[in-house]
Amino acid sequence: xxxxxxxxxxxxxxxxxxxxxxxxxxxxxxxxxxxxxxxxxxxxxxxxxxxxxxxxxxxxxxxxxxxxxxxxxxxxxxxxxxxxxxxxxxxxxxxxxxxxxxxxxxxxxxxxxxxxxxxxxxxxxxxxxxxxxxxxxxxxxxxxxxxxxxxxxxxxxxxxxxxxxxxxxxxxxxxxxxxxxxxxxxxxxxxxxxxxxxxxxxxxxxxxxxxxxxxxxxxxxxxxxxxxxxxxxxxxxxxxxxxxxxxxxxxxxxxxxxxxxxxxxxxxxxxxxxxxxxxxxxxxxxxxxxxxxxxxxxxxxxxxxxxxxxxxxxxxxxxxxxxxxxxxxxxxxxxxxxxxxxxxxxxxxxxxxxxxxxxxxxxxxxxxxxxxxxxxxxxxxxxxxxxxxxxxxxxxxxxxx
DNA sequence: AAGTCGTGGCT
DNA sequence: TAGCCAAGACT
Numbered sequence: 513x514x515x516x517x518x519x520x521x522x523x524x525x526x527x528x529x530x531x532x533x534x535x536x537x538x539x540x541x542x543x544x545x546x547x548x549x550x551x552x553x554x555x556x557x558x559x560x561x562x563x564x565x566x567x568x569x570x571x572x573x574x575x576x577x578x579x580x581x582x583x584x585x586x587x588x589x590x591x592x593x594x595x596x597x598x599x600x601x602x603x604x605x606x607x608x609x610x611x612x613x614x615x616x617x618x619x620x621x622x623x624x625x626x627x628x629x630x631x632x633x634x635x636x637x638x639x640x641x642x643x644x645x646x647x648x649x650x651x652x653x654x655x656x657x658x659x660x661x662x663x664x665x666x667x668x669x670x671x672x673x674x675x676x677x678x679x680x681x682x683x684x685x686x687x688x689x690x691x692x693x694x695x696x697x698x699x700x701x702x703x704x705x706x707x708x709x710x711x712x713x714x715x716x717x718x719x720x721x722x723x724x725x726x727x728x729x730x731x732x733x734x735x736x737x738x739x740x741x742x743x744x745x746x747x748x749x750x751x752x753x754x755x756x757x758x759x760x761x762x763x764x765x766x767x768x769x770x771x772x773x774x775x776x777x778x779x780x781x782x783x784x785x786x787x788x789x790x791x792x793x794x795x796x797x798x799x800x801x802x803x804x805x806x807x808x809x810x811x812x813x814x815x816x817x818x819x820x821x822x823x824x825x826x827x828x829x830x831x832x833x834x835x836x837x838x839x840x841x842x843x844x845x846x847x848x849x850x851x852x853x854x855x856x857x858x859x860x861x862x863x864x865x866x867x868x869x870x871x872x873x874x875x876x877x878x879x880x881x882x883x884x885x886x887x888x889x890x891x892x893x894x895x896x897x898x899x900x901x902x903x904x905x906x907x908x909x910x911x912x913x
Numbered sequence: 914a915a916g917t918c919g920t921g922g923c924t
Numbered sequence: 925t926a927g928c929c930a931a932g933a934c935t
Contacts, residue, residue, distance in 0.1 A: 575931040582921065582930085616919030619933075653933045673931045718931055727929075728924070760927095788918065835918060873920060 533740055539706040539713060545736035546716035551723065553580065554587050556715070563711065565639040565664040566597050572659045573624050573651055577617060580722070586615050598637045601628035609791055609870040618790055618872070623651025641665050662714040670701040671714050675721025681753035682725060685742035689754045725749075761837030765804035768797040768830070768841045769813050769823065770882040774850050776863030778884065779814060788834070793870045795878060796858065800839055809842055814855050822846045830881045832874045839874070843881045 533541070547559070555571035557563040570590060574583040589611050594600040600608070605625050612621035627650045631637055639660065640646060647657035659671035670676065677690060680700045686693050706713055724731045732744045743749040771779035778795065785791045798804070798812025810820050823844040830841040854860050861869055867886045871879065879886055 572931065577918090577930055577932055578920080579922070579930050614920075616921090617932085619918065623933080651933070655932055659931070671931075674929085675931065715931095722931080790918090833920085835920090836916075 535704050536706065538737065538740065539704050541736045542716045542720065543706065543709060543712060546712055546719060549719070549723070550715070551580075551719055554584060554591075563664045565660060567591065568664040569627075569639065569652075569656075569660050570624070572656045572663075573620050574615065576620060576656070578615065582615065586612070596637070597628050597631050597639075600625065601632040601637075605791065606870060610868055613792065613870045614873050614876070616873070618792055620651060622785070622791060626650040627652065639664065641667070643667065643669055659714065663711040666709070666711045668705055668707070668710045669714075670698075670705055670710075670717070672698055672701055673718060673721075675718045675725070676701060677753050678727065679717060679721045679725045679737075682730075682743035682749050683737055683741045685746060685752065687754060689756055693753070761834070762802050763838050763840065764800040764802055765840045766798050766800040766842070767804070767806075767809035767812055768795055768843050768878045770795050770843060770845045770879060770884070771814065771816055771852075772845065772847055772882075772884070773852065773860060774847070777860040778863070778866060778879070779816075779854060779858055780861050780869065781858040789872050789874070791870070792872045792875070793861075794872075794875050797841065800841075806842065809844065813844065813846075814858060816846070816848055816852050816855065818846055818848055818852075822848070826882055828881065830874075830877045832877060841874075841878060843878055845882045 550556075550559075553571075555564075555567040571583065571587055574586055574590075590600075593607075593611060594603060603625070605622065608621050608625045609618065612618065612624075615621075630649055631639065641661075643657045643661045646652050646660050647654065652660070655671050655673055658669040659673075661667040661669050662671060672694070677694075677697050680686070680697050681690070681693065684700055686696060686700075688696060690697075701717075704713075720735070720737075724735045728750060730744075730749050732738050732741070732749060735741065735744075738744055741749070743752050769779075773779075780793050780795055783789050783792050783794055796812075796814040798809065810823055813820075813823055823846045826843040826845055828843075830843060832839045832841070866879070866884070871886070876886060
């Protein structure tokens with residue numbers, strides 16, 4: 513199946529074109545590479561062993577727009593806490609969100625839980641074995657349906673993710689812009705699908721994209737598809753895939769309020785179930801807007817019946833970048849008495865329970881900026897209030913100049 | 914169908 | 925450093 517490398521500075525000759533490997537040969541080369549270089553991942557079954565649909569599904573949901581490195585510890589936590597789909601279905605949503613906290617895209621956790629319930633209620637806890645039924649489940653789109661179908665059930669379908677798009681647009685030098693080129697990429701993938709080992713083929717394509725055909729500085733010399741790859745022949749593999757430039761979001765600002773009781777408890781509330789950080793825990797904040805007025809920040813403080821001057825501004829600002837907008841939060845801290853009641857819709861969280869709360873990363877930054885260490889087993893010792901600790905300069909963004 | 918939806922690691 | 929972007933889904 514090996515094709516002679518074209519001479520340097522070549523034009524694609526008729527002979528070279530005629531010698532292009534067949535789809536079957538390409539698939540065989542990729543599977544051979546996979547057998548030698550497949551990654552060992554916690555959710556991946558050893559060679560020759562059937563994959564566990566639950567592990568495949570859980571990992572695929574976690575891996576949506578998320579790196580393997582970030583997912584691994586979460587996958588471990590989830591499988592330990594919820595060994596089966598039924599365990600997950602029977603859990604409270606809040607306990608799922610607490611375990612998911614920090615991984616981002618929290619709709620995935622809500623849909624994960626909803627999906628587990630449907631699987632138990634309607635499928636007896638057994639994953640359906642068709643793409644159509646999988647696709648109809650909460651949180652499972654075209655990609656994940658194909659991923660589960662191929663990896664867990666060896667159905668002959670190809671999940672098209674960012675890796676596969678990159679590999680195929682490079683091999684074929686697809687100049688059409690994504691996502692417009694998506695149908696073409698799908699066709700290219702389907703043309704390569706081998707009659708056997710669909711699950712390995714899918715994973716091989718993704719491993720190739722993740723370890724060899726990387727966005728920057730692809731390791732073409734190690735690639736099983738180096739010779740037929742048109743992008744490599746052209747010498748500019750990094751230019752593929754062609755994507756439309758995305759415009760940046762506008763900066764939003766706001767104020768966050770960390771009320772700390774004498775016993776160390778912190779005032780929090782739960783965000784609405786849908787939308788940004790839906791269902792997650794937060795300290796009270798004012799609105800996040802492009803025209804936040806610092807002078808009136810305290811107007812948005814929770815009503816604890818304390819004087820305005822009890823709120824002291826922590827120097828610096830917490831910055832956070834969401835996918836579609838950057839955010840700057842001023843942080844105010846107030847020490848209040850133990851007897852102060854939580855305003856409606858809010859509650860006090862004991863110091864020892866802070867680490868386990870469903871705080872998204874943004875809120876962990878805010879709380880850390882306020883001088884509170886969320887790490888479990890790090891209760892403040894002695895007289896100094898927890899928030900009197902010096903803010904960690906590595907996690908705090910002081911205003912420059 | 915284009916906008917919404919997180920986060921951290923990498924270059 | 926400042927952008928880029930990772931095994932996308934949903935509306």
